[in-house]
Amino acid sequence: xxxxVYLCECGTNxxxxxxxxxxxxxxxxxDNVGYVSKIGLMCSYDGVSVFEDDLQKQKPDRVVVxxxxxxxxxxxxxxxxxxxxxxxxxxxxxxxREQLSWVTEDKQAATDKAIVMxxxxxxxxxxxxxxxxxxxxxNNDVLIIGAGPAGLKAALTLAxxxxxxxxxxKSPMIGGLPVRYEELxxxxxxxxxxxEPIEHEILHGDHAENIEIITQAxxxxxxxxxxxxxxxxxxxxxxxxxxxxxxxxxxxxxCPVSVKxxxxxxxxxxxxxxxxxxxxxxxxxxIDYEACLRSKGESCEACKTACPIEGAVIFDDKEEIIxxxxxxxxxxxxxxxxxxxxxxxxxxxxLKDVVTSYEFERILSSGGxxxxxxxxxxxxxxxxxxxxxxxxxxxxxxxxxxSGTCCQTGFKFAHELHHKVGESTITHFYKQLVFPGKSDYxxxxxxxxxxxxxxxxxxxxxxxxxxxxxxxxKTISYKDVSGISGEIEADMIILLPATIPGLDNESLSSxxxxxxxxxxxxxxxxxxxxxxxxxxxxxxxxxxxxxxTDIKGAVNQGVAAAGYMLSGLVPGRKxxxxxxxxxVIEDKCAGCHVCVLVCxxxxxxxxxxxxxxxxxxxxxxxxxxCVSACPANAIIGHHFTKEEIYEEIRGVLx
Amino acid sequence: xxxxxxxxMYWASACGGCEVSLANVHEVLLDIDANFELVxxxxxxxxxxxxxxxxxDGELLITFFNGAIRNSENEEMAHLLxxxxxILIAYGACSKDGGIPALANLSSKEELFNTVYINxxxxxxxxxxxxxxxxxxxxxxxRIPEFYNKVKSLGQTVDVDYxxxxxxxxxxxxxxxxxxxxxxxxxxxxxxxxxxxxxxVCEECSRKKSDKKISRIYRTYExxxxxxxxxxxxxxxxxxxxxxxxxxGLCPNVNMPCTGCYGPPAGVDDQGAKMIGALGAIIDIxxxxxxxxxxxxxxxxxxxKSIPDYAGTFYKxxxxxxxxxGRVNK
Numbered sequence: 001x002x003x004x005v006y007l008c009e010c011g012t013n014x015x016x017x018x019x020x021x022x023x024x025x026x027x028x029x030x031d032n033v034g035y036v037s038k039i040g041l042m043c044s045y046d047g048v049s050v051f052e053d054d055l056q057k058q059k060p061d062r063v064v065v066x067x068x069x070x071x072x073x074x075x076x077x078x079x080x081x082x083x084x085x086x087x088x089x090x091x092x093x094x095x096x097r098e099q100l101s102w103v104t105e106d107k108q109a110a111t112d113k114a115i116v117m118x119x120x121x122x123x124x125x126x127x128x129x130x131x132x133x134x135x136x137x138x139n140n141d142v143l144i145i146g147a148g149p150a151g152l153k154a155a156l157t158l159a160x161x162x163x164x165x166x167x168x169x170k171s172p173m174i175g176g177l178p179v180r181y182e183e184l185x186x187x188x189x190x191x192x193x194x195x196e197p198i199e200h201e202i203l204h205g206d207h208a209e210n211i212e213i214i215t216q217a218x219x220x221x222x223x224x225x226x227x228x229x230x231x232x233x234x235x236x237x238x239x240x241x242x243x244x245x246x247x248x249x250x251x252x253x254x255c256p257v258s259v260k261x262x263x264x265x266x267x268x269x270x271x272x273x274x275x276x277x278x279x280x281x282x283x284x285x286x287i288d289y290e291a292c293l294r295s296k297g298e299s300c301e302a303c304k305t306a307c308p309i310e311g312a313v314i315f316d317d318k319e320e321i322i323x324x325x326x327x328x329x330x331x332x333x334x335x336x337x338x339x340x341x342x343x344x345x346x347x348x349x350x351l352k353d354v355v356t357s358y359e360f361e362r363i364l365s366s367g368g369x370x371x372x373x374x375x376x377x378x379x380x381x382x383x384x385x386x387x388x389x390x391x392x393x394x395x396x397x398x399x400x401x402x403s404g405t406c407c408q409t410g411f412k413f414a415h416e417l418h419h420k421v422g423e424s425t426i427t428h429f430y431k432q433l434v435f436p437g438k439s440d441y442x443x444x445x446x447x448x449x450x451x452x453x454x455x456x457x458x459x460x461x462x463x464x465x466x467x468x469x470x471x472x473x474k475t476i477s478y479k480d481v482s483g484i485s486g487e488i489e490a491d492m493i494i495l496l497p498a499t500i501p502g503l504d505n506e507s508l509s510s511x512x513x514x515x516x517x518x519x520x521x522x523x524x525x526x527x528x529x530x531x532x533x534x535x536x537x538x539x540x541x542x543x544x545x546x547x548x549t550d551i552k553g554a555v556n557q558g559v560a561a562a563g564y565m566l567s568g569l570v571p572g573r574k575x576x577x578x579x580x581x582x583x584v585i586e587d588k589c590a591g592c593h594v595c596v597l598v599c600x601x602x603x604x605x606x607x608x609x610x611x612x613x614x615x616x617x618x619x620x621x622x623x624x625x626c627v628s629a630c631p632a633n634a635i636i637g638h639h640f641t642k643e644e645i646y647e648e649i650r651g652v653l654x
Numbered sequence: 655x656x657x658x659x660x661x662x663m664y665w666a667s668a669c670g671g672c673e674v675s676l677a678n679v680h681e682v683l684l685d686i687d688a689n690f691e692l693v694x695x696x697x698x699x700x701x702x703x704x705x706x707x708x709x710x711d712g713e714l715l716i717t718f719f720n721g722a723i724r725n726s727e728n729e730e731m732a733h734l735l736x737x738x739x740x741i742l743i744a745y746g747a748c749s750k751d752g753g754i755p756a757l758a759n760l761s762s763k764e765e766l767f768n769t770v771y772i773n774x775x776x777x778x779x780x781x782x783x784x785x786x787x788x789x790x791x792x793x794x795x796x797r798i799p800e801f802y803n804k805v806k807s808l809g810q811t812v813d814v815d816y817x818x819x820x821x822x823x824x825x826x827x828x829x830x831x832x833x834x835x836x837x838x839x840x841x842x843x844x845x846x847x848x849x850x851x852x853x854x855v856c857e858e859c860s861r862k863k864s865d866k867k868i869s870r871i872y873r874t875y876e877x878x879x880x881x882x883x884x885x886x887x888x889x890x891x892x893x894x895x896x897x898x899x900x901x902x903g904l905c906p907n908v909n910m911p912c913t914g915c916y917g918p919p920a921g922v923d924d925q926g927a928k929m930i931g932a933l934g935a936i937i938d939i940x941x942x943x944x945x946x947x948x949x950x951x952x953x954x955x956x957x958x959k960s961i962p963d964y965a966g967t968f969y970k971x972x973x974x975x976x977x978x979x980g981r982v983n984k
Contacts, residue, residue, distance in 0.1 A: 518943045588920065590853035592895040593884075596865045598935045606865070611857075629935035631896035631928045632854045633921035642921070 001126055002034035004060030005118065006051065008042035008067035010097050017101035019111045023066075026115050032126055034060055043073045048080050055084045062125040066094040066118060087130035089579065089639060092121045116652055123651025127644040131579035134617065138227030139327040140569040141165070145219055145508070148176020149551050150543030150558035151332035152198050157562035159202075159210035163569070166324050167202075168217040168233055170504070173280035174199055176334055177358075178551050180263070180277065182365040182372065183416060185408040185550075186439040192279055199281045214322065215242070215282065218504075222329070222512055225603075225618045226538025226568075227575045231324045237317035239287035240273075245312045247283035249275070254306035259291040261369070265359045268369035273303040273313075277367040327569040328538045330561050331514065331522055332554070333504055335544035338392035338399055338497040346388060346495060347466035351474060352377045354466065354493040357409050364416055374420045378472075381421050382491035386476055387413060388464065389430035393498040395461060401519065403548040406496035407434050411443035413494055418450055427454045427488055429464060429478065454488075457481045466493060499548040513602040514539050522546045532561040536602055537619050540564060580639040581620040582627050584613050588634035595626040595635065659715035661686075662694035662706070663745070664735055666728035667755045667805065668721025672746040673697040675822035676718070682829050689836055690715070703731075709738045716835065718745035720822075722755040722974065723806040727799035736812040741835070743848075744808040747821040750847075751917050751925075752974020754821075756805040759973055759980025760965055763803045807974045816842070818849040821915035821971060824901055847920065851899025854919050855912050859894055859903035861885065866936040871960040874911065885911050886936070891967055896922070896929035915971045924977040926968030 009015045024036045041047045065077050070093040078088035094117050104110040142158055144151045147169035155165045181191035202211055214235050221232040257272035272291035293300040304313040337356055340348035347354045353376045366372035376382050387410045392398040414426050435444040463479040477487045501520040509516045514534045515523040522541040525533040532540050540561035543554035591611035596604050603619035627637035694701035717739040723729050736742055747753040767784045789796040808814055827849030863884040872889040879885055885892040893914035894906055905912050918925035942950045961967055
């Protein structure tokens with residue numbers, strides 16, 4: 001075995017602290033060391049060519065490079081080795097700079113340590129094996145779950161690059177939450193008007209043929225891995241053909257059944273055959289089958305009779321199971337509000353005209369229960385309004401975090417109230433006010449400058465108590481941060497509850513084996529630099545199911561995820577599999593199952609037929625957790641084998 | 655004089671169970687007798703040490719050496735039998751890995767003597783007499799073997815050809831080994847572990863296994879385990895996952911956890927460490943997600959508290975050859 005040892009001087013970075021001549025003299029005497037070469041700046045263009053020329057001349061069996069951290073230049077030297085036809089995994093780097101010359105003052109001590117480090121590396125490299133990268137074909141299509149702003153923008157970005165996208169959406173409409181809001185902060189743009197162009201682009205734009213939208217659909221099962229997922233989708237019957245329905249609403253008028261309208265938080269009614277709301281896309285009605293007379297055995301055909309389009313109403317529509325092969329999956333299922341009834345002192349659920357932010361959004365909406373007029377439940381215009389911020393937020397007993405968007409929602413409401421009901425008094429109760437960024441300040445200023453507005457800073461929701469007298473007048477008694485108590489009357493109370501993970505975060509987490517964080521949001525790979533990747537390769541997360549965010553944040557994440565998918569799933573390019581992965585030696589596996597749940601990347605499957613575990617090399621990141629967990633010594637960690645590690649230790653101790 | 659190849663079975667620091675395993679081959683004993691001459695086995699036949707000493711080197715074809723090396727007599731016999739034997743087999747857990755006697759390596763010789771001869775409720779020893787190598791009596795000098803400070807395996811004492819684990823080794827495995835030698839087939843490479851399965855006890859255990867997460871550990875008297883599910887999944891420390899197979903999964907198949915007598919699986923240097931590593935991997939720590947950092951050690955400690963004796967649980971049979979092999983280092 002001929003080991004070539006290269007010592008980089010790194011300018012004076014290494015030579016100042018390490019006597020490389022002494023190192024070279026000592027190391028040259030060791031077993032297996034064929035030669036020792038010193039190079040000035042090995043990572044420089046010239047340094048790399050000297051390295052390459054020398055490799056070609058010497059033809060070593062193994063290479064040791066003592067230079068900087070492998071994080072700096074391991075790839076550089078690996079590439080050079082590949083270039084001259086030596087397997088790049090036959091190289092071991094020794095970190096002479098960060099771990100030695102930068103941290104050791106005494107030159108002799110540093111030199112001694114350098115020799116010890118090299119002994120370890122030389123002993124190790126002899127054990128190293130040539131590893132080959134493998135590659136497999138990838139599917140370039142994408143599945144997006146959730147048709148809110150994050151999902152839609154991701155879909156458009158992908159479709160524009162000619163990727164086939166399937167969006168599945170649980171509700172009968174697309175657009176997510178903002179499409180239901182009359183105005184959006186910070187610039188008071190009309191929600192539906194802003195999102196409709198995006199929706200139209202999705203449905204009818206230049207790249208619409210690349211996008212398939214499946215509404216009333218949920219993910220049932222996913223098999224496979226990055227580049228090769230097989231997703232099973234269940235689509236509930238809509239009873240209306242969205243392809244041919246023109247949204248004329250004739251059927252709605254004809255339908256004899258009225259039910260509570262969930263879109264408006266049951267504040268008004270809708271028909272069993274109806275739109276989710278007027279203007280919702282796809283522009284087609286749907287039947288709420290549980291409310292429909294036909295589900296009760298009656299033979300009503302009012303909607304079908306009224307429908308001018310032959311075949312648009314399909315009474316015998318059935319649940320469908322759709323299978324899609326995709327390369328990556330984006331989770332963008334949005335958010336919901338914290339349950340305000342968990343703070344009973346605020347009166348929500350018990351008292352009339354105590355509403356959540358979502359309910360007030362619907363009251364503001366022209367498609368809402370009051371046609372956009374701000375009215376109390378008795379039809380009167382409210383004269384005094386209280387907006388309670390931070391409901392359930394910044395509270396260890398509820399949600400400890402700040403959702404970051406409710407302040408702007410509250411200020412937006414104040415703005416709308418000022419315009420729609422003029423002289424009403426508005427009292428903001430808040431724990432903290434936040435308005436970061438370049439756009440949020442104006443709405444806050446506007447709310448502050450309102451001469452009818454008052455701000456009360458409170459510490460804990462338990463310091464606020466809402467009661468109602470027999471005449472229906474609500475009184476809010478409170479204690480502020482300085483301990484001063486007060487009382488105000490309010491006709492209407494708007495609560496701004498914390499935004500919490502979507503309803504399906506939990507079920508999708510177990511289905512896709514994507515982790516949830518302690519609050520129940522989808523856990524990102526890294527909070528700062530990788531917030532749209534989950535820990536499962538090929539499954540991405542975007543929007544408020546990952547962390548509370550506003551539309552801008554959600555859209556940015558959606559587009560960022562699309563970027564990852566575009567750079568990862570390139571037509572014609574194969575998925576290159578790193579060979580530094582773990583592998584089950586089948587003959588040694590006793591089928592004890594210990595490894596299966598240990599893997600943080602869900603790369604281990606258990607085959608019930610052979611009673612053996614196997615590791616998916618695409619998903620494996622080579623972390624070695626299973627290698628150490630396997631009690632039968634049946635899992636080998638390539639490039640970090642027991643023999644390599646033992647030899648390295650032996651070398652260091654020799 | 656018989657022309658049959660000679661074999662021996664010797665007990666060093668042992669309990670006699672290994673001899674029972676030889677007796678347990680039942681009628682196969684007749685086949686063994688037909689093919690071999692058992693010349694030396696203090697437990698079963700009348701052979702003397704001087705007979706062995708008188709033999710030529712390598713005159714014994716096989717010696718099944720059981721028991722650990724606890725004292726100077728054990729050591730002398732190991733050297734003698736090594737010299738006289740062609741195929742020396744470390745037979746049984748004590749001989750292979752130190753076995754239960756090696757658990758004494760957690761205490762010094764003085765501590766052991768103190769416990770056994772002095773500080774023991776059932777001992778009446780007012781003069782504090784402990785064994786002496788040499789005792790002068792009227793008739794002369796009495797000598798007993800020297801009690802060592804540390805128990806060693808046979809392999810740590812002499813060169814061993816093959817290792818056969820088990821407490822005791824299964825009779826079927828003994829028959830397999832004898833048949834292999836008789837068949838004249840090529841023997842496995844020197845140093846091999848023989849008479850064992852390919853993987854671990856799990857492969858031979860018929861219990862149903864699935865993904866493991868355990869949130870507390872039970873001792874065997876605390877629960878009546880379900881008869882079909884993996885014992886480890888029920889919170890009982892079953893060493894089967896980290897134990898070489900070959901026994902047929904005897905213990906788990908009768909509702910008792912494996913205690914590890916077949917020693918570490920192939921390629922494993924430290925059975926206890928492997929078991930601890932695996933146990934660490936399957937202890938359910940999901941609950942720590944919302945836990946303040948300072949509470950986490952307590953939570954883990956609470957789970958581990960139910961293991962009363964780490965060494966006795968994880969190293970019951972293999973402490974002498976483990977990486978960290980005891981408290982006394984002499």
